[in-house]
Amino acid sequence: MKLGRSLFQILSEALGLEANHLVDTKCADGVGMLLHYYPECPQTELTLGVSKHADNDFLTVRLTDQVRGQQVLYQNQWVDVPFVPGALVVIIGDLLQLVTNDRFVSTEHRVVVNSSCSRVSAACFLRYNAIRSTQLCTPIEGLVSEDNPPRYRATTLEEFVSAEHRVLVNSWSSRVSIACFFRDGTIRSTKLYCPIEELVSEGINFQSNMATPNLYSRETEVKAFDDTKTGVKGLVQSGITQVPKFFINLQIDPQQSLINSHNAQFEFPLIDLEGVGDDPIKREAVVDAVREASGTWGFFQVINHGISEAVLEDMIDGVRRFFGQDDEEKKKWYTRDLKSRVVYNSNFDLYSAPSANWRDTVYCEMALDLPQPEELPAVCSDIMIEYTKQVLKLGRSMFQLLSEALGLKADHLVDMKCADGIAMLLHYYPECPQPELTLGTSKHADSDFLTVMLTDQVGGLQVLYQNQWVDVPFVVGALVVNIGDLLQLVSNDRFVSAEHRVLVNSSSSRVSVACFFRDPIWSMELYRPIEELVSEDNPTRYRATTLAEYITHVHSKGLDGTSALSHFQV
Template identity: 55%
Template sequence: MTTTSDRIRELKTFDETKSGVKGLVDAGITKIPPFFIQPHEQGELVSLPVEIPVIDLSGANSDAALREQLVEKVKNASQTFGFFQVVNHGIPLEVLDEMLEGVKLFNEEEVEVKKKYYTRDYSSKKVIYNSNFDLYQSPAANWRDTLLITMAPEPPIPEELPAVCRDITFKYTEYIKRLGIILFELLSEALGLKPSYLTEIECNKGLNVLTHYYPPCPEPHLTVGTTKHSDPDFLTVLLQDSIGGLQVLYQNHWIDVPPVHGALVINVGDLLQLISNDKLKSVEHRVLANNIGPRVSVACFFTTHLNTNCNRLYGPIKELITEVSPPLYKETTVKDFILYYRSKGLDGRSSLDYFRL
């Protein structure tokens, strides 16, 4: 039986190596440390023929009829699954592949190189590397390492980024910003608002890039790459490699989101569910651990961050409030929402519950 003090000591020992999960794998472990062992998660892998929609964005600026059909597809996917994949999104395939390769190269650098970026102080740096942002809060650790880069509204200077992924990160995020405008226009229209509405209230003002590295795990059945959670942002654009493992919780069943080469996974975040007054759904999802990796992904979060001075209040959009659809949430700043999310960690509970009226 591991005591609380034993667990804290084990966590600190792991954390102080500053080498992450990759360091454990490099050390040749054959059994995972106890603090990675996850409690059983509810939900079964769905056996029904349910698939996350794949939406072709090539008609985004076409004639009105095609645009209307595209808005309807985005609306249905965002209300039903909270997830969809997009193709013909305007980002060249070689840029996607180079971004994934840059993340892989950074995580496979010498430990001494990566240690320069290792910290748990999210308020003072724009480039942060560590393993499990909630290492000391969550019931169990996730089998992954992360490099977080705050790219907007105030990007870091290029020299702050690791050299192996520096140029491609700046190039990739410029494409993502342009894609974000298109997606927020479609979502605005899906809510019955003018196309520029969500952009005008600065839903796309901030952009945080979370690059995840999931090393091969010797006991993948005992842990997960990422615990069940929803995202604390307005919208997430995810680039995943070919290994797979991403699953979405739908009607208490886990549905695979299979990798589609060249596609990007889009999901509604908690803050978009909050301001849409539950008209759009921020759905729980997870990533399985694997023994064949490493798996690499790049999650671009449209939201401002802790080191950004933004005091705008967000609550249910007034145009969506009626007598039969009263506001369901209290107002909050993005910073306060993220602080609450981080304080509790990935514990299986939605942060939205705290902000419900």
């Protein structure tokens, strides 16, 4: 810590600031220590000690033994860091690049292993003193000007750690971590490394004389897959017999018990809406059923909901018509620009999630304003519009029942505009050659108020209930309804947003249509627990947030199997 203080003073002066500037911003207050042990490895060409990364702190001070292995990416080449007796390696971290507005750079580096001996190192991360710190990290005012505007938004350490922890690192190392942290922020930076200046000035030759392993590159394979613009269906049509590595989900437990919902142990909630608008006694019973299902399962099915089977069947057929088109026709809609009216791609979080899901998706904002038919794929435009109109009507009725189930006036949630907007997702899950290795959709909860789901007869949807995965049965004419994170938030946990997932199979494809009730994703409307549901005995459990903030958080973390809602708890 004493050395760190001195280094931050030198770095401050190097930026043209007063010597104590970085020290005064508490960059030197915390230390996270990591003790790394890299055993000898029998197949060094297949793995790494630490894969390519940049450090998520202000400054790293690293001590290594004499066994070589650390490499820095400099001018697009991996350069060995030489061992110098008595020397320490100093590295600029992401947060220092952020606060210096790119005057300093945080460089990518890695550790290679060898087959003859083990290696140890000790890394001290200088950063703010608490992982959950809410102190804002932003470019230093003295380094920003009209000619050099801020390049990063303000952020917190908690947000940075949340983004960092979703990344899986496949490394050949054993680690002991002692957390006593020195940082506070997240950035979306490009990360570049350079050799340590003191070593360059001594004329040390940085050309690597270590063999660089021919390693699997997830980034390269994912990019190649995305560039085809044919999605998972294109992989299947190419005749693959093995799941590509970036689809393999390491969180799947093959020994985990799967409970079939037809068993007597669990009865998946099925609610009949027949007569709910005319018969007060029937309505009271339905409200009770909705309250019970929403507060325990977070899921239920509805029948006699007012949407004809003909419309449901045509909607399912419309999904199959879209995905049955020639690749060149579908490619016209392929994009990762979420501002597009229609977004067709595979995995919205393809580049950030720990593993990709075995599905392709069409996403479209269908309301507040219904799109014109010419704005949608011709093979399914009419049914998308008609189905949306009918789901909007059903959604309004469901929000009235949910309001009554909370003890509120029937139109309370409708008046909050929960029922105004719909995002429609058309999912296609191709048959999979190795269904035990991947998922159609990994474990997650929905980032909306309410989801209305239409599925074909092919099973696969499962709900996590009482810590067990339960199959959602196919019921002809039924729609699956589930509580979203935002409804759990505004209900102050009276309703639960349940985690769910989708399995794939090797024999047949599956399609579904999910309608998410929520504002447009750019909405700045504030949502917080409803005042009537908060009391001294049941205080507010979540802070206020906007859908824009919520969706940004969901997209930054991806479907990584963790709750997005916990980020907003107080």
